[in-house]
Structure formats: structure tokens, C-alpha cells
């Protein structure tokens with residue numbers, strides 16, 4: 050099991066200087082840095098090799114998170130949008146390949162966060178999404194990239210809210226590199242039983258996000274970590290576990306994640322760093338059955 054953190058814990062925008070965060074997370078005791086992929090297709094050769102060198106020098110694995118914008122919606126009603134989205138993802142996969150990135154996760158089956166004033170019937174959306182995801186999977190396969198279909202709560206998404214829905218979706222897509230991606234924050238809202246949801250996902254679970262009920266770092270809240278650790282052991286989960294805390298107001302991230310108060314309580318960067326370092330120790334202890 051590899052333990053990671055999403056860079057946006059420290060940031061307000063959906064892009065950043067990832068070299069800075071490679072250095073930081075290595076120092077704090079992580080194995081993985083998850084980066085926001087929105088800017089990657091436009092990276093120059095120099096930017097790619099600088100980031101790759103940082104990651105290699107620090108022994109950090111990079112994974113990719115992406116909340117697709119509406120114009121990158123692979124399930125859009127508009128065929129032109131779907132076509133442009135696929136082209137954009139192809140450019141992304143090329144850059145991810147150069148960076149040795151093997152996981153792209155998020156609401157890749159549609160876009161995020163959803164504008165609920167403009168939704169199609171779930172059945173129609175599902176059909177287009179299955180087709181679009183198959184195309185994405187074929188484009189990602191030559192680079193050995195797995196795609197994590199993130200199961201997201203009802204206030205942000207409407208296609209995949211529960212592990213059951215994600216299991217059905219992934220099975221229908223039927224591509225080896227399309228995996229289930231669960232997130233403890235979303236599961237806390239939607240699942241009857243978090244352990245059961247993980248066990249049902251079983252070998253199809255390809256990625257896991259962690260965070261408390263209010264998106265603080267793991268260990269500062271009331272998510273049932275023992276139950277999750279037991280379930281991960283039951284399915285012998287051996288992929289990445291990436292914490293995704295969000296505690297800062299403002300910017301694109303504050304708006305999309307809906308942070309309307311300073312959850313960090315004015316924490317300095319040093320304090321955020323200490324909390325992350327404590328959280329990765331906690332997460333290894335609670336979840337890593339193979340440690």
C-alpha cells in the first residue's frame with residue numbers, strides 16, 4: 050500500500066508548482082503526491098522533465114486527480130464536446146506517460162461539480178458515459194494508465210453516488226484499466242456501511258481517497274478507520290491510499306469543494322505540514338494491513 054496526499058490541501062487553485070510539493074511531501078513521510086491534471090496537457094518538455102526529475106530524486110510516485118470541467122465531459126450530449134474532451138485526454142495521457150503516472154482519478158465519466166439545473170435523464174447520461182469511458186480507457190491503455198471512477202456524493206455528482214452504482218458502471222464498461230475509486234468523505238454521506246462497500250468493491254477497487262467527515266486530515270474526526278482498515282485487509286487492497294484534506298477557504302478549490310469557513314482556524318503552512326505528517330503516520334497505522 051502506498052500513502053499519498055493531494056497537493057490542493059495547501060492550495061486554492063486547481064494547479065500549482067508541483068515540484069515544490071514533491072519536495073514537501075517527501076519530507077513529510079509520504080510515498081505519493083497526487084497532482085491536479087488540468088494543466089498537464091499544456092506542460093512544456095522542460096516542465097515535464099523538471100517534475101519527473103524531482104519525483105525520481107525524492108522517490109515520490111505521482112498520481113493524477115482531475116475534476117473534469119464541463120468542456121471535458123466525455124458524456125456530454127454534444128458530440129463536439131465529447132470529441133474535444135477525448136482529444137484533450139489523449140494529450141493528458143501522453144504527458145502522464147512521460148511522468149510515469151499510472152493512475153488518473155476523479156469524475157472522469159462526466160464532469161465535476163455538476164450543474165444540477167441542467168441534467169439529462171440518468172439513464173441517457175449513463176449510456177453516453179459508459180461509451181465515453183470505454184474510449185478513454187482505450188486511449189489510456191497504451192500508457193498503462195488506470196482510470197479511477199470516483200464515487201461522489203449527491204451534492205456534487207449524480208451518476209455514481211454509491212459503491213453499488215460504481216460496481217455496476219465499471220462492470221458494464223468492462224475494461225481492465227477502469228477501476229472503482231472510493232472516497233471516505235463521500236462514503237460517509239452515501240453508504241449504509243463503509244466496510245461493506247469496500248468489501249463489495251473488492252478487487253475492482255483501484256484507488257482510495259481518505260478524509261474526515263468535514264474533510265480534515267485523517268485522525269482528526271469520526272470516520273470509522275478501524276472498520277475501513279479491516280475491510281482493506283479483507284480485500285487485500287494494495288494500491289494507493291491518498292488523503293484529500295481541504296481546510297482552506299477561497300479560490301477555485303474553496304468554491305468547488307464548498308469551504309465556507311476557515312476549517313484550518315488560521316493554521317500556518319508549518320502547522321498544515323505537521324498535521325499532514327501526523328495524518329500519514331495515523332493512516333499507515335490504521336489502514337496499512339501490510340505494514
Ligand SMILES: O=C(CO)[C@H](O)[C@H](O)[C@H](O)CO
Nearest residue numbers: 114115116155156199205232
Ligand atoms: O473528492 C473529490 C471531490 O469532492 C475529488 O476527489 C476531487 O476533489 C476533484 O476531483 C478535484 O480534483
Ligand SMILES: [Mn+2]
Nearest residue numbers: 199232258293
Ligand atoms: Mn476525492
